[in-house]
Amino acid sequence: MLDEIIDEALKQAGESSTARNIQSVSGGSINESYYVEMDQNQYFVKYHATAPAHFFEAEAKGLENIRSTDSIDTPEVLAYQDKPGQSFLVMEWMSGESTQETQSLLGERIAKMHLSHAEYHGLDQQTFIGDLPQPNQLCREWVDYYRTFRLERQLELGRERHRIADKREEKLIHLIDNLEKYIPHDIAPSYLHGDLWSGNWLPGPKGTPYVIDPSFLYGDRHFDLAFTEMFGGFTQDFYNAYNEIYPISSDYEVLKPIYQLYYSLVHLNMFGESYGGLVDRILKRYA
Template sequence: MNEQIKKALLQAGDDSNIKTAKHAVGGSINESCFAETDNQKYFIKFHAEAPDRFFELEARELELIRETNSIAVPEVFTYTDESNSAFIVMEWVNGAPAADTDRKLGDRIAAMHQTFGKKHGFDDDTFIGALPQTNGLFSSWLEYYRDQRLAAQLKMGIDKGRMTGKRRGRMETLLEDLGKWIPDDAAPSYLHGDLWGGNWLAGPGGEPYVIDPSFLYGDRHFELAFTEVFGGYSSDFYRAYQERFPLSPDYDDIKPLYQLYYLLVHLNMFGEAYGRSVDTILKRYAG
């Protein structure tokens, strides 16, 4: 591992003495390390079997969020998707939440959502975790969300044997009727795309940072709905978000349909532990 770290830091332009190198907490997909040289502290992720362009896309998505001038992201120094030795080198972000961190986070996410693309989706295929997402750019949010997100997970679930019987039938019915609830003309906000509670952290001075995006342009309510699936966000976060960018009055009606996508992802990645949650939403809208 030390040789891998040395190679990564050399590519990042730092050939100074490595003072510390050790494993760090950083999710289950990659092998994560903390390294400190005479010059700087780094966070390095390695992936021996990374999909094509895995870290290239992460670097690009972080830069798109940075360009909104809304919320902080770690600086990326270098990356490679070279077979058997893919890695990305970023700045080490270390801090502790302050009294106003949650409010800042809500306000900064709302500000990011007030930056808009021209169409929905993305011009690159991406990943959520290690699961591939086929994208494309669409004038219609409904069309993108139905075909590229929900229908794609349905197909994957059929292939994995996790979308069968009544579950499959209800899912197919829902896709036919989705326009009853999902807007066709939502504004294409810049979205992080994988904003669960583990994908933000407090940096120096309690300033919030977001990490590990799965970027797209789309309805901001899709992003907010996911923040409520696994928790990790306080009432201060939602209050600050609402103050800057109030949610649509019908948010509670469409929220489960947006949460459905992420639950389907988890069903396809991890199995039947998420089946009951998927079935509950399908019964509500297509039962």
């Protein structure tokens, strides 16, 4: 069955022959990922047996939006399909090694992406964070979008999964109700990656940085930056280079835990109580 799906993926990508070599590769915990070698070309194929509707479409459009900024490179999407049991995405195979300049280039190019601005915050279509559906809407104010479509969404999910209750729930509701105390009203809606951790960028040829697996939206650029600091993988060269192109706001240290809270809630709702302490430590700062 998998061979048939990969053959169909390659056919849609423009190949007429069968694969010479297919190898399973690491590609996160959500999808099965494969390196596929043909006579002339190499591909990266992702397969998800139980993908939600529009799952790979959202990823492909997110990469297209990032590519449209002419700032940071993304692998070219060659084909995708969202069908029950037969969902896949095909991209060009990307490989390379980091150089001394890679982190600086990554910082510069993420800053240039953030210098691309939209008229509204949010997005006009659903995306995903991991495999959690992320409802969206376009909003005039970032604080309104972040409250309703990010924090309140995770609050609802946490209640459903019995991971947010009692004091944790009270503190989260208190922060949600008081976001205006911390989030300014004059934020420009930048193009954002939306899931910018170290596993979602890689070095390509000559160490050129590429980003992958976005959960794209328009919003406060510090939302992207806050996630880069949660799990490491970004050096001081990255932040220095970013700051040279687009100086980080003096409000960032106040905003950073509030934005990291969203990603902490996502991990709590996806993976369980091992992330509960992280959520509680952030909430304690603002309760």
